[in-house]
Amino acid sequence: MSSENGQQTGGAEGAPPEQLALIRESVRKAKAPRAKPRTWRGAALAGELPVARVLVDKGALHLDRYFDYAVPEELDADAQPGVRVRVRFGAGRHRVREGRREGGGLIDGFLVERLAESDYSGPLAALAQVVSPEPVLGEELLALARAVADRYAGSLADVLQLAVPPRSARAERRPSPGPLPPPSAPAPGPWERYEQGPAFLGSLASGGAPRAVWNALPGPHWSEELARAVAATLASGRGALVVLPDGRAVARVDAALTELLGEGRHAVLTADAGPEKRYARWLAVRRGAVRAVVGTRAAMFAPVRDLGLVAVWDDGDDSHSEPHAPQPHAREVLLLRAAQDRCGFLLGSWNCTVEAAQLVETGWARPLVAGRERVRAAAPLVRTVGDGDLARDEAARAARLPSLAWQAAREGLRHGPVLVQVPRRGYVPRMACAGCRAPARCRHCFGPLQAQGSDDLRCAWCGREEDGWHCPECGGFRLRAQVVGARRTAEELGRAFPAVPVRTSGREHVLDTVPGTPALVVSTPGAEPVAEGGYAAALLLDGWAMLSRPDLRAGEDALRRWIGAAALVRPQSAGGTVVVVAEPTLRPVQALVRWDPVGHAVRELAERDELGFPPVSRMAAVSGPGEAVAEFLRAVELPARAEILGPVPLPVTPPGRPRRPGAPPPGEHWDRALVRVPPGNGAALTAALKSAQATRMARGGSIPVWVRIDPPDIG
């Protein structure tokens, strides 16, 4: 033993675990070639399983592995798998100067496993602290986080940050209530309306693991249907998890569950409860006191015991996509869970995403749909206003609203509230020729022109300013906005129907419900309040804006938003009418008229398959400064059948716009390449990207690139 070490240990009575680092230091100094876990002289280690495998809480990809630490005797009892710990990590050589140790800060981690010995050949440092004896990271959650990290080419630590809420000591001290016995199986209720509905519930109640893509009938029963699926699962003695796109949807299912099962059987996990409350609820789930969870996307990781069902509602809503690294999508996470836990799976929506259609096409899930006659009976009448109608429509030109829409509003207001769906504010209006209505396009890249300030025209794709526009079709010089703004529409409608109250629902102020009395309800997509008894009519006014987006998902998105509004309207038999201002020949418009979102998704899927687009192919985006992207692409060892598209320049972020992850900072020019692989090669692709990224990060100096699996905005 070196004198340095002797002084240190000798000077401190009952040396704390940290002192072990000093011993380790001396061992290193001595450079004695020795085998596996060192014996710690001067400090007692746990008698059994003295090695703790720890996941250090650092997102860096090249640290995405476990580190072994020695377990001091005094931490032996608390240092159980799953607990939070603190360890010394950082530059290894903990120097001692003037009696103090330096370097290597304390960092958080999770104890993953206790072992008899380490496979690490060097000397082990000791656990510094067990933060709390509460085991928060169970085996299943760890396996799930691992799978999600692999699926998204991210680090385990990043995923755990999403999966395990921050600790609150007070919440931990509070005991959770004891678990309730399973309830009895519910009656199918509104599930009777679906051919396979009662069978699906029956399977859940009897311990089965059915997997279904459920195309929900329009109307308000979906939340009760979800609640019954949860209740059926609980009846089998298993747990259930429902992930919803927003707080309003959570509140509906929460209410339905409370009505069906009373209080205490389910937990609501949303971000808006404070951290302590949130952690307390999460703990109650983790401890097995509560067997069912409803929540927004963070709940996708909820550690429900003995999972029997995972369900997601409206997977097309982009709030199911987690914005934090590695940006997993709730649907995909629940798919992984269903596979891992062999539990039931339910993907429900009024609409149908291409991904949902694929689950059915591949045979992984069964369709859960109502017969056509039921659909027709539940859906409103949908009428379209196309270009031709508009051109002929004197009233539309004068008042910016087609006469059919006026008629529908007037008629609807005699029977109840009328919903008016308008583009979201901040949705910069696209411009069209005032004469012939041809969309105004950039003369350089053919991107859509949009109005910036009062007269300032700019291309939405390349950002170039346009000052001498004239229409290439008819030679006209006058432009008009293609879409009508929300406030303006509200004002105009208010003036036209002075006796009727006008209510608005949008970003800042979202209305939850409106009464069934006549009123104009102006709303942006996704913020539509539910009307008591349903709306008498709906006007969908943003068709052009929705469909002219240069995005692969433009059609699907438009249909989703229209269906989201139209599903709140009374059935046709009760006079419910929807007017959509969009070209009736377009595929999403036809799908709305026929109320056939599944057919639409199936056709889209076939097309994407042909084009080699996701979700049939797996795709990843690599973005960053041109040189960095090029360098990354040179370095990455892609699977054999991978294909690199691009790189191409990304649109420049306009100044003042909040920067999204993966988008260039304002003023910087970035490139983006897409990498795609055929079906079945997704894992190889993410592994390759992850390892290339890890090597880059490990040596500093190289400019970082962003890697995004399943990029949402491929155009």
Add this chain to the structure above:
DNA sequence: GTAGCCAGGAAA
């Protein structure tokens, strides 16, 4: 990420 190691160059 970050400390420490080592190599290579400038300063003395």
Add this chain to the structure above:
DNA sequence: TTCCTGGCTACC
């Protein structure tokens, strides 16, 4: 010879 910086690697 000494000191400093920059690049590189390990971190248990």
